[in-house]
Amino acid sequence: MIDFLFIELYIKKKYDQKVEEYFNIHKMSVSSWRKSNQIPERRLYEFSLKEGTSDIEELFKILYKN
Numbered sequence: 001m002i003d004f005l006f007i008e009l010y011i012k013k014k015y016d017q018k019v020e021e022y023f024n025i026h027k028m029s030v031s032s033w034r035k036s037n038q039i040p041e042r043r044l045y046e047f048s049l050k051e052g053t054s055d056i057e058e059l060f061k062i063l064y065k066n
Helices: 004-015 019-023 027-036 041-051 056-063
Strands: none
Touching: 004 019, 004 027, 004 041, 004 056, 019 027
């Protein structure tokens, strides 16, 4: 499973957005994710659909392909 910190880094680097903006949710929800360093399965699935993968190696390649 991808941890929250990686997803936060990915979203910030690729889109220059906060997690709250990317998922269009309230800060309170994301606060609990930060504390536990986990993201709910539903949001992980949404992330995977948007990005085309949930494989960390592939996501790194997307970020650093230049």
